[in-house]
Amino acid sequence: MNLPKPEHDELADGPIRAPDFSLRQLSYFLAAAQHQSVQKAAGVLHVSSPAVSAAIAHLEGTLGVTLFKRQHARGLILTEAGSAFAVQCRAFLQNANDLLQPGSLDRSALRGQVKVGCLTTFAPLVIPSLLNTVREDIPNAKLTWTEGHHEYLIEGLRTGTLDLAVLYDFEIPSGIQVMTLRSAPLQVVLPPQHALTARTRISTADINTEPFILLDLPRTREYMLSAFSSHGVLPRIAHSVTSLNMLFGLVAAGHGFSLLNFCPPYTVPGIGRIVSRPFESLVRQPNIVVAYSYRYHYPRVAAAIVERIASIIETLTIESP
Known part of the structure; x- marks a missing residue:
């Protein structure tokens, strides 16, 4: 879910208004998404189930969208809008927490290992460029990589052997979050x-x-x-x-x-x-996405690497004239 860009600089006209929801409500929503259950989220957060339900209801009312499908057998399942909102919430909360860390605004403070997987079909045009830009822009980050087919990358995210994966959004299982980078029509x-x-x-x-x-x-x-x-x-x-x-x-x-x-x-x-x-076809046209598990902490260094991946994918020539 891409938020609209302002037509002018709000800082020049006055203070930016705070949204009508709190960081705590966002954390309740993410916990419910991760555990696919209000009750389980409440237990992990040590709050009451009605508090989690109220937070979700408030967010849905404020945003004007349905964030979850309620299924008795499977619990809470994120809708498409809910998945997109969860990506932004996770990054937003992580950035908010990072502000409390010493030297958080210093690019040289970005450090840590990030394990990236990429679909074999376009890895040769993504990974070398990513290694170059990470080495130049985020020198204290350690990037490790692998390439493979769809199931291999998804399994890597599930088991934690991969932090991020660049692939198509085909049959993404529950518990894996995706960030859309660009469409890839047949x-x-x-x-x-x-x-x-x-x-x-x-x-x-x-x-x-x-x-x-x-x-x-x-x-x-x-x-x-x-x-x-x-x-x-x-x-x-x-x-x-x-x-x-x-x-x-x-x-x-x-x-x-x-x-x-x-x-x-x-x-x-x-x-x-x-x-x-x-090609004119009735099948769904996929998107190239960055995927990661809900269990992944998604540190600021990972967000910086995803930003570089998005830039590389955006500029790729994916058609042969």
Whole structure:
């Protein structure tokens, strides 16, 4: 949930008004989100259940949104608006606590280890740049990293072997919070000499009879195939690959087309380059997100690293003209 940016500097016109809720109410809300229960949150906070319920009701009334779905069997489940609000609450409370620490406003005081995971498909364009900017901007931070597929990264967040993960927002389980960075719509990947490159958008009917090169990775396979099955058709799979380099090589050599959400400009040495065009599909278009567990303390150094990740992702070229 992105808050609107002010059209002018409020500090120039007068004091900034405090919102109609307290830090304590935010902490009650986050505890309920983490434990998915008013009763459990109250027990951890050593307050009464009505106090937690009242805090949530006040926030929902003030914001004008529903923060939780109430399910008898599963307890409290964050809504989409609730998830977005929880991200801002966690960062806000952490920053408020950090203000009490000595030297909290000194960038050189940012220190500590942060373990970052990144989806294999775009890790090569994210991790090296992140290592550079952290080394230059946050010299006292220790950044460790790994790359992997979706399930590997989610499991790392669950077990604590990862603090942050950069991935698509596919089937994010309860207990994992995400911060949206940018959308990543499906694209058709083609050799530049293909007749369909003249189109501004490509539909399933345009490519259904063409040989399809499938990126056969966990989650990716099912998602790509659903882009066809949602239209009641199946692709003609010519090749299954497990790496982008092989996919790009086969496409550039004219052995078929592929589908990707992330397709930066790429030239295969000795063969040629690839191009991409927007794909019209009924499947949900994912977002690239930063994810972390509710159990993660989310220190200020992690917030600084997330800020750098967001900047890198924002400037990535994810389409190949």
